[in-house]
Amino acid sequence: MSWRDGIVLSLRSVVRRPARTALTIAAVALGTGLLVALASIAVIAETRVIAQLGKGGPATAITVDANVVDPAQIDSDTPRLGTAKPINAETLRSVKQLPHVSTVTTVQSQDVYVLPPPIGSALSGYTGDDPDRGLARPYSDSAIGIDFKQANNLPITVLAGRLPAEGSTSEVAVTLGYFDHVHLDPNKPAAVLGQVIEIGSPQVSPDGQTIRGRWSRGVIIGVVAQDLGSGGLVTSSTLTNAQRAWQLAGGDGNSFGLPLPASTYSSLVVVADSLDTIHTVRSEITALGFATTAPEHLIASVQRYLQVVDMVLGAIGVIALLIAALGITNALLAAVRERRREIGVLKAIGAHDRDVLRWFLVEALICGVSGGLIGTAFGIATIAVVSHIVNDYLVSQGLLGVDLGGAPVATSLIGVAGAAVLALIAAAWPALRAARLPAREAVGAL
Amino acid sequence: MLGSDAVARGVAVSVRGLQHEYGRGRHAVPVLRGLDFDIEAGSHVALQGPSGAGKSTLLSLLGGLEPIREGEIWIGETRLRGLRRGELAEYRSRVIGFVFQHFGLLDVLTARENVMLALSLAGIPLQQRMRRADEILDDVGLTDRAGHRPQQLSGGEQQRVAIARALSSRPHLLLADEPTGNLDEESAERVLDVLERLRVDNGCTLVVVTHNPMVAARATHRLHLREGRLAPELVGEPA
Numbered sequence: 001m002s003w004r005d006g007i008v009l010s011l012r013s014v015v016r017r018p019a020r021t022a023l024t025i026a027a028v029a030l031g032t033g034l035l036v037a038l039a040s041i042a043v044i045a046e047t048r049v050i051a052q053l054g055k056g057g058p059a060t061a062i063t064v065d066a067n068v069v070d071p072a073q074i075d076s077d078t079p080r081l082g083t084a085k086p087i088n089a090e091t092l093r094s095v096k097q098l099p100h101v102s103t104v105t106t107v108q109s110q111d112v113y114v115l116p117p118p119i120g121s122a123l124s125g126y127t128g129d130d131p132d133r134g135l136a137r138p139y140s141d142s143a144i145g146i147d148f149k150q151a152n153n154l155p156i157t158v159l160a161g162r163l164p165a166e167g168s169t170s171e172v173a174v175t176l177g178y179f180d181h182v183h184l185d186p187n188k189p190a191a192v193l194g195q196v197i198e199i200g201s202p203q204v205s206p207d208g209q210t211i212r213g214r215w216s217r218g219v220i221i222g223v224v225a226q227d228l229g230s231g232g233l234v235t236s237s238t239l240t241n242a243q244r245a246w247q248l249a250g251g252d253g254n255s256f257g258l259p260l261p262a263s264t265y266s267s268l269v270v271v272a273d274s275l276d277t278i279h280t281v282r283s284e285i286t287a288l289g290f291a292t293t294a295p296e297h298l299i300a301s302v303q304r305y306l307q308v309v310d311m312v313l314g315a316i317g318v319i320a321l322l323i324a325a326l327g328i329t330n331a332l333l334a335a336v337r338e339r340r341r342e343i344g345v346l347k348a349i350g351a352h353d354r355d356v357l358r359w360f361l362v363e364a365l366i367c368g369v370s371g372g373l374i375g376t377a378f379g380i381a382t383i384a385v386v387s388h389i390v391n392d393y394l395v396s397q398g399l400l401g402v403d404l405g406g407a408p409v410a411t412s413l414i415g416v417a418g419a420a421v422l423a424l425i426a427a428a429w430p431a432l433r434a435a436r437l438p439a440r441e442a443v444g445a446l
Numbered sequence: 447m448l449g450s451d452a453v454a455r456g457v458a459v460s461v462r463g464l465q466h467e468y469g470r471g472r473h474a475v476p477v478l479r480g481l482d483f484d485i486e487a488g489s490h491v492a493l494q495g496p497s498g499a500g501k502s503t504l505l506s507l508l509g510g511l512e513p514i515r516e517g518e519i520w521i522g523e524t525r526l527r528g529l530r531r532g533e534l535a536e537y538r539s540r541v542i543g544f545v546f547q548h549f550g551l552l553d554v555l556t557a558r559e560n561v562m563l564a565l566s567l568a569g570i571p572l573q574q575r576m577r578r579a580d581e582i583l584d585d586v587g588l589t590d591r592a593g594h595r596p597q598q599l600s601g602g603e604q605q606r607v608a609i610a611r612a613l614s615s616r617p618h619l620l621l622a623d624e625p626t627g628n629l630d631e632e633s634a635e636r637v638l639d640v641l642e643r644l645r646v647d648n649g650c651t652l653v654v655v656t657h658n659p660m661v662a663a664r665a666t667h668r669l670h671l672r673e674g675r676l677a678p679e680l681v682g683e684p685a
Contacts, residue, residue, distance in 0.1 A: 005559075005566045012554030345550035348511060349611065350539020350567035352532055439511040439538070 001355040010362035013335070021367065024331040028371025028419050029378060031324030035317035036379025036415035041386060042310045061155060062270040062282050062294040063228075064095065066263040069291040078293045085289060086263035098284045100277035101270055103153045107228050108145035109266035110240040110247070111258060113138050113200035113213060114233065116182045139181055142231035143172075143199065144266075145240025153271050154228060160189035161222035164236055172197070172218035173234040175226060189223035196220075199233065201243035204253035211256060214246045229266055275299065321418075324371070325426035328364055332430035336360070336437075343434055344441025353435040360431035361424060368423020372416035379415060458619060458651040459485035459508065464517035466503055477503045479674035481517070485667070487618075490645060490652045492665035499671040501655045502623060508653065509542050509621050510534040521619055539568045543612030543650070545622035545641070549604040551596040557583060557607045558592040561614050568615040582610040585647075586640050602633030606640055613644050620645060623655040638664055 001009075014021050068082035087106075096104045115138045146154060148166040156163075164171035174197075179186040182195075197220060200213035216239070224234055244261060252260050270292075272281040278299070282292050336343070343356055466478040477500045485491050493501050506512050507519060507526075514527040521541055529537060544550070551560050561579040570578065583592045586606040596604050605625060612620055625641065626634035642664060645652045656662050670677040 001563070002566045002572070004572070005563055008559070009552070009554065009563070016554050341550075342552055344511075345544075345546065345552070346563075347535065348509065348538060348544045348546075348550070349564045350535055350615075352535040355567070439534070440506055 001351060001358070003358075006355065006358045007362055009359055010366060013339075013359070013363055014366050017335075020331055020334070024327055024367045025371040025374065027324045027327030028368055028423065029375035031317075031320040031322075031422075032372050032375025032415050032419040033378035033382065034320040034375075035418070036376050036411060037382040037386070038313040038317045039414075040379060040383050040411045042306070042313045061153070062272065062278065062285065062292050064091075064268040064270055064285055065291045065293065066266055067291045068289055069286050077295055077297050079291055081291050084262060087265040087268060087290070089264065091288070091290070092265070092268065094288055095268055095270060095285060098281060100273050100281050102273040103150070103271045105147065105150040105153050105269045105271075106237070106265045107154075107267045107269060108237055108240040108244065108264075109229050109231055110143045110145060110243045110261070111202060112141055112143045112233065112243065113202065114141050114181070115198040115200065116178075117195050117197065137181075138200075141233060142229070143233040143235050143240055143243065144226065144228050144231040145235050145237040146228065147237050154226075154269050156224050156226040156228065156234065159223045159225055161193045161220075163224070164221050164234070166236060167238045168236050169216065169239045169242065170218055171221040171236075172199070172239075173222035173224045174220050175224060175232050175234070177232040178220075178223075181232075192220050192223060194219065199235075199243075201246045202253065202256075202258055203246050203250035204256060204258060206251040208251045208253065208255055211253065211258070214243070228269070321422055324419075325422050328367060328423055328426035329430060331367075332360055332364060332427050333433075335363070336430050336434045339434070340437060340441045343437050344439055347437075347439035347441070356437070357431050357435040360434050361427055364423040364427030364431070365420055368420045369416065371423070372419025375419060376412050376415040380412065456487050457484045458487035458489070458522060459653075460518070460520040461508075462518045462520075464504075464507065464514070464519060466500070466507060466515060477674050478507075481674075481676060483669060483676060485651060485653065487651055488649055490642070490664065490666045491654070492662035492668045493653055493655045493671065494657070494662055494668060495671035495677075500674045501671055504671065505621050505623055505653065505655055508619070509544060510537050539564070540615060541618050543615065543617035543620040545605070545608050545612050545620065545625045547624040547627040549596065549601075549608045549628075551604055551607055551611070553596045556593050556595050557588060557599065557603075557610075560596070560607055561611045564611045565614050570615070578614055579610075582614045583607070585644060586610045600633070601629050602637055605629060605633070605637045609637065609641055609644065613648055613650070616648055616650075618650055620650050620652045622652065624657065625654060626656075626658060626661055634658075634660070 064087065065081055066085060066087045068085045070080050070082045092104060092106060095101065146156075148163050151163055158173075159176070161173070164173055174192065176186040176189070178192065179189075182192065184191050196217050198215050198217055200215045202211050202213055204211055218233075218235070218239075226234060228234075247258075248260055250260075270281060270285065272278045278294055278296055282294050282296070285292050346356060346359075461481050461483050464478055464481040465476070467474045467476040469475050481504070493504065495501050507514055508521070510526055510529065517527075519526040521537075524537060524541065526534075526537070538544075551557075552563065555563060558576075558579050561582060562575045565575040565578060580589070580592065583589055586609055588603060588606055588610070591599060591603055591607075596607070599607065605628075609625075612622075620641075622641065626637055629637060638661060641652070641654075654661060654665065662668060
């Protein structure tokens with residue numbers, strides 16, 4: 001029998017029993033969909049959450065501190081810091097030239113005073129720390145200044161609102177610590193959006209006797225979680241540069257606990273070009289004399305856990321596929337029972353065993369590929385939903401969100417191909433049984 | 447060699463010492479108990495006998511549908527005993543044509559596709575298959591029904607499609623078991639007319655199993671089976 005005739009015969013046979021075919025395809029689709037979803041989630045967890053973040057990598061970035069390294073702490077993810085060592089333009093240039101460095105982003109930290117509303121604007125229901133007058137108490141804090149165009153390379157997550165515009169001196173973001181100062185519920189981060197706060201940069205008089213402030217107003221445009229440094233405000237580097245220049249224009253404020261900042265940058269955030277090179281890059285930075293922090297051991301632990309997760313998810317997927325395979329086998333066995341006479345007739349007019357085998361295998365292949373395609377689409381949709389839920393959950397917990405993206409192309413292709421192979425394996429026994437039926441079965445039709 | 451000698455004598459089918467039983471050991475049921483006969487090439491033989499006499503079994507053995515355990519069958523120069531499964535399939539596709547009482551058409555295929563399938567099994571190329579299928583369907587008067595599926599055809603039309611399929615690969619031996627068993631008298635007559643005409647046109651040998659005297663009356667020879675044996679008084683008797 002020609003392949004063309006075999007395929008036509010199989011296609012027609014598939015549509016002859018639409019309900020059974022639909023159920024068989026549905027079983028394959030469910031199994032494939034589950035496997036694709038689980039495999040994709042496992043792969044995504046492996047490659048995106050760890051490796052991709054390692055590349056673009058807020059969670060796996062190396063933070064270079066403006067301190068010397070403590071030799072006893074080199075192998076620690078978060079070593080104890082040694083004495084101060086300024087990070088300047090020369091340091092920045094040196095780090096950028098290191099091999100395996102993907103991006104280097106500067107971070108500035110500037111001492112500020114913060115005056116919450118209602119000084120800046122009215123806040124409904126706010127009583128503040130001074131209930132008699134309804135005033136909030138100013139507090140000292142640090143403003144973290146960054147280049148918002150590089151935000152994707154920094155460990156910073158928007159919990160509500162958005163990040164300030166790059167270069168803006170009137171938009172600020174606050175961390176959840178701000179809520180303690182204004183006595184609001186941090187579980188409702190959007191409540192502070194739109195508030196106007198006043199930010200004061202201190203300047204000590206040249207004689208070191210008085211402090212005066214350079215005040216500016218900022219609209220809280222976003223609430224963020226960040227791991228850039230200790231500081232409740234996140235602003236553009238334009239603003240912190242101005243604040244720093246103002247402070248440097250004054251005297252040293254050691255007596256007030258406000259010494260002039262010695263380091264141009266409080267830290268650098270370095271992203272290695274891959275997860276495997278984090279240790280190398282970190283060692284090179286250490287060789288430059290700077291202390292670094294990086295979650296190397298955490299990543300290794302997470303990878304081990306992910307392998308366990310892979311195994312568990314894989315086992316669940318395989319069980320789903322086995323159930324799908326049983327569905328195919330059962331459907332084809334029923335088909336063989338039904339078509340004994342047809343098989344006999346086919347053999348009586350000259351069909352070889354291989355022709356009958358091909359008839360059933362192609363039929364199974366059609367179900368397998370159809371189910372595989374539908375299942376893969378289902379799996380991809382599942383990933384999209386899961387990704388959305390996971391991201392929402394992480395953000396709601398004040399953690400960094402991750403871009404899970406879609407199913408990896410390879411996983412999707414393997415899903416379809418796997419379903420096809422599964423269908424062939426599942427069909428092997430019924431198809432062989434059909435092929436071995438004696439031609440005498442045709443006599444039942446005589 | 448029996449096959450060569452028989453062919454030289456104009457014999458299409460030679461059966462010698464043919465025995466057959468179903469089951470094994472104590473449960474074995476003998477069906478054929480030693481048959482010896484020849485069928486002339488181009489003849490039309492009616493195989494008759496009561497139910498259980500072994501007619502269908504004999505037809506199955508002649509058609510290579512089941513293995514021969516005892517005795518010999520030669521179809522032309524082909525000795526059926528000892529042929530492997532694949533060789534039997536080749537034999538069925540190139541030498542034998544079957545016509546079944548219940549037509550045996552694949553209901554997922556159209557009339558033309560049913561005929562083309564048989565040609566495909568015989569290894570005929572696609573273009574030739576299409577042309578020959580149309581020709582043979584025209585021969586049986588079903589050109590306008592070629593695109594219909596079996597369930598859209600009457601019983602008589604289905605049987606004519608089955609005849610077209612059986613004769614499409616130009617077999618030497620056409621085996622038919624109660625070809626009119628499911629047809630009304632008018633349809634039966636028409637089917638028998640077509641069968642006889644095409645047999646003559648193709649020059650093939652026809653063996654028809656029938657209970658119907660009308661069908662048997664058209665045969666050139668009759669074989670009468672009774673309890674697995676040929677009834678001696680009727681062997682080879684011209685119709």
